Amino acid sequence: MKRALIILAGLVALPAWAGEHGRAIPLPAVYKTECGSCHTPFPPALLSAADWQKTMAGLDKHFGTDASLDAKTAEEISAWLKRNAGGRASATGAEPRITASAWFKREHREMPAKTWQDSRVKSAANCAACHKGADQGRYGEREIDVPGMGRWED
Amino acid sequence: MKKVLLLIVLGLAQNALAETPAQFIASYSAEAGAGFIADATRGKAFASRNWGVSEKLASCTACHTDNLRNPGRHAVTGKAIQPLSPAVNPERFSDPAKVEKWFKRNCKEVVGRACSAAEKADFIQYAMGGK
Numbered sequence: 001m002k003r004a005l006i007i008l009a010g011l012v013a014l015p016a017w018a019g020e021h022g023r024a025i026p027l028p029a030v031y032k033t034e035c036g037s038c039h040t041p042f043p044p045a046l047l048s049a050a051d052w053q054k055t056m057a058g059l060d061k062h063f064g065t066d067a068s069l070d071a072k073t074a075e076e077i078s079a080w081l082k083r084n085a086g087g088r089a090s091a092t093g094a095e096p097r098i099t100a101s102a103w104f105k106r107e108h109r110e111m112p113a114k115t116w117q118d119s120r121v122k123s124a125a126n127c128a129a130c131h132k133g134a135d136q137g138r139y140g141e142r143e144i145d146v147p148g149m150g151r152w153e154d
Numbered sequence: 155m156k157k158v159l160l161l162i163v164l165g166l167a168q169n170a171l172a173e174t175p176a177q178f179i180a181s182y183s184a185e186a187g188a189g190f191i192a193d194a195t196r197g198k199a200f201a202s203r204n205w206g207v208s209e210k211l212a213s214c215t216a217c218h219t220d221n222l223r224n225p226g227r228h229a230v231t232g233k234a235i236q237p238l239s240p241a242v243n244p245e246r247f248s249d250p251a252k253v254e255k256w257f258k259r260n261c262k263e264v265v266g267r268a269c270s271a272a273e274k275a276d277f278i279q280y281a282m283g284g285k
Contacts (some may be wrong), residue, residue: 037233038230118158125231126231126233
């Protein structure tokens with residue numbers, strides 16, 4: 001009985017673990033189109049609901065660009081982001097920046113500094129440079145291939 | 155009879171919505187004024203020009219490269235951009251809302267103002283030739 005309960009607890013916890021470690025949630029087409037043209041469509045779990053709200057409220061000054069959307073599209077995307085937001089607070093200033101968060105730095109602590117400067121990577125926000133499934137929302141280890149380093153062996 | 159009429163109306167509606175690069179050029183050219191002829195060489199010059207507005211996104215070619223048949227790359231984020239040439243990428247210049255959205259955004263950011271109808275026509279003409 002006790003063993004069964006432990007296994008059951010583990011199974012129940014699995015989705016939460018999976019959510020953090022590569023189980024992709026499907027990205028709606030509108031999100032990929034509107035928020036994945038200029039950069040990777042970031043997984044909503046990487047910012048808190050409050051941070052997403054801040055981001056969506058300031059789209060006209062989105063990291064130096066006017067990324068405003070029509071009200072209907074903005075509303076649709078905001079609702080989806082809020083529903084799928086993560087629990088972690090990020091590193092933030094006025095503009096929540098995923099790559100500046102403690103979480104991001106911890107996840108990528110084994111990356112040598114020179115990789116970020118590689119022209120094939122160009123930006124820490126360019127997830128797809130190494131995470132080959134990033135444009136579809138997938139970040140599993142098996143799909144990691146780092147320019148200049150190769151497949152990820154853990 | 156009703157069914158046939160419905161199908162005809164739907165067929166016509168489809169044609170009204172669908173657009174091709176040539177149709178975009180035609181409508182921007184008409185907007186540019188009587189006698190305006192879109193010119194690919196002018197379009198290329200426009201696309202290559204450094205407008206001095208944005209440091210990283212100084213010209214259209216900063217992201218779309220000087221050969222529109224090639225994939226591009228966002229000059230800040232590094233994100234891959236599908237080729238702009240409709241010859242290589244048939245999706246390009248097919249959706250009026252999308253075309254208007256990107257002209258609006260990118261002209262403001264790169265050129266520092268809205269692009270004129272003439273400039274848009276020239277640009278698409280250049281994109282069609284794609285070299």
